[in-house]
Amino acid sequence: MAFGVLSLGGLTVLLSLLLQYKNVSYKSFRETETKMSEENRKRCGELRENLTSQELPKEIDVGRLAEDIKKLRTCPWEQDFAVLNRYRTDLNKCSNLTQRLVLTRENAPIGHEIEYEVAEQRVRVEEPLFKLLPRESPFKKAPYKRCAVVGNAGILLNSGCGRRIDQADFVFRCNLPPLNYSKDVGSKTDLVTANPSIIIQKYHGLKESRRLFVERMKVYKDALILMAAFSQSFATEISLAVAYALEDFGSKQKAIFFHPAYLRQLGSLWRSWGVRARRLSSGLMLVSAALELCDSVALYGFWPFSTGLDGEAVLHHYYDNVPPEPGVHAMSSEFVHYLQMHSKGVLQLHVGKCL
Numbered sequence: 001m002a003f004g005v006l007s008l009g010g011l012t013v014l015l016s017l018l019l020q021y022k023n024v025s026y027k028s029f030r031e032t033e034t035k036m037s038e039e040n041r042k043r044c045g046e047l048r049e050n051l052t053s054q055e056l057p058k059e060i061d062v063g064r065l066a067e068d069i070k071k072l073r074t075c076p077w078e079q080d081f082a083v084l085n086r087y088r089t090d091l092n093k094c095s096n097l098t099q100r101l102v103l104t105r106e107n108a109p110i111g112h113e114i115e116y117e118v119a120e121q122r123v124r125v126e127e128p129l130f131k132l133l134p135r136e137s138p139f140k141k142a143p144y145k146r147c148a149v150v151g152n153a154g155i156l157l158n159s160g161c162g163r164r165i166d167q168a169d170f171v172f173r174c175n176l177p178p179l180n181y182s183k184d185v186g187s188k189t190d191l192v193t194a195n196p197s198i199i200i201q202k203y204h205g206l207k208e209s210r211r212l213f214v215e216r217m218k219v220y221k222d223a224l225i226l227m228a229a230f231s232q233s234f235a236t237e238i239s240l241a242v243a244y245a246l247e248d249f250g251s252k253q254k255a256i257f258f259h260p261a262y263l264r265q266l267g268s269l270w271r272s273w274g275v276r277a278r279r280l281s282s283g284l285m286l287v288s289a290a291l292e293l294c295d296s297v298a299l300y301g302f303w304p305f306s307t308g309l310d311g312e313a314v315l316h317h318y319y320d321n322v323p324p325e326p327g328v329h330a331m332s333s334e335f336v337h338y339l340q341m342h343s344k345g346v347l348q349l350h351v352g353k354c355l
Contacts, residue, residue: 102257162186
């Protein structure tokens, strides 16, 4: 079968038709894309509005919550500086009363009386305690540009979030977690909390296991070890033992202590926002601090439920399935607040796999 030779005029007409078709197709594609984008923005806006306008429920429907989160994950997250600054203004009131978050030689000089956070008692700052305190705030380099606050929830397993966590400029971790799951949880640590009860359970209150404790702390490199030393009297003894052990063995880590007045004010603030608990969790304390210290905050490993986004069973921690002491914290309530803050553009909440 033979084809005729296309004339110059015919070729011009053909090219013209092709260009018209291309322009019409591109215009149609752009119109469809714009329409879909507008519909998606509207859907995401309605979802965020619904999540932020709801009052804190007494009982949480985890299945419905998971569906909302899966929908929310398809929506782009944008930081809202106006809303973030309103949170910071309220949080700053807590730390300004104490001249920052932790005890230092500046805000707790010799002779100063420290009033405990929970216990009805005071302690006078004498020279031995004074020498353990940092000369000034250890957060002088703040604000940090990008921060990650890493909880220990089982939902972190197989999340693949480790690389993203380690890319943060400052990484907060809770309660001396194991880091041999680096693909999922990362390894970078700038600050880690240490609950005195963990020191008692794992290291016998450092009465017999000081060297073992210091050796295990090496995984956190030169991180700050943050403790609520002046919440109750038993916590003081354990926290000082941690500080002396690190000092005696020449550790790179240093123990620092939450200012108890800061924690009291912070507890009052969150109660006014609807978190009803005997005490805030370490995670919420760190999230609150990060919102003050960082330009942007991302959360990983916060999920206080026994089933995941698709109804699968989830461990309480990524490294064990030991639940917290009942009646102390309000983890579910705290999580709903994180979700609402994500929806408002205050912080970014990562649940499930890091895509």
